[in-house]
């Protein structure tokens with residue numbers, strides 16, 4: 540079966556946060572992250588969660604660099620939506636190669652929705668010996684279905700309890716490079 544087409548839903552979708560709002564939110568996050576890590580001897584291990592986290596992570600990394608905070612890059616790919624608009628079991632497609640023992644790890648992702656992804660990934664980092672795991676997400680979805688105890692240390696914006704896409708997030712693997720966050724029409 541062919542996947543639904545972005546072009547067929549984009550016209551009826553709502554812009555929830557435009558590019559300027561997201562850039563401002565990322566700058567605010569960068570201020571807070573800079574302040575929390577600036578005195579460390581070693582840069583944090585900045586782990587981008589692919590694919591959705593990529594555009595946000597790139598922009599956040601530049602904002603941190605601009606503020607004088609160096610970060611060490613790695614990435615992982617864990618997916619539980621796999622191009623669909625509802626989640627299932629988490630599949631690991633790539634794990635970070637950098638040793639985490641004793642490191643402060645900053646996980647960077649596009650969205651905290653039900654929290655299953657960040658719970659599993661955070662636990663894995665702790666099992667690898669990370670001294671601390673913090674989470675930066677561009678968006679948090681507002682509902683009461685989030686896994687207990689999962690939260691982000693740094694949050695850009697809130698989004699409503701609707702399927703959202705753009706700014707890294709996909710609609711059936713389309714639309715990740717839209718420079719705004721949209722919500723599907725209900």
Ligand SMILES: O=P(O)(O)OC[C@H]1O[C@H](OP(=O)(O)OP(=O)(O)O)[C@H](O)[C@@H]1O
Pocket residue numbers: 588589590591592617618619620621622626648649650651652653654655656657709
């Ligand atoms: O809080 P949760 O309900 O677990 O959902 C959040 C996760 O879902 C999305 O990833 P997805 O599985 O779509 O993979 P992708 O980034 O490759 O699209 C998103 O990038 C988060 O990692």
Ligand code: HPA
Pocket residue numbers: 620650652653701702703704708709
């Ligand atoms: O609403 C969403 N949109 C895109 N990806 C997601 N992953 C979890 N929730 C979402």
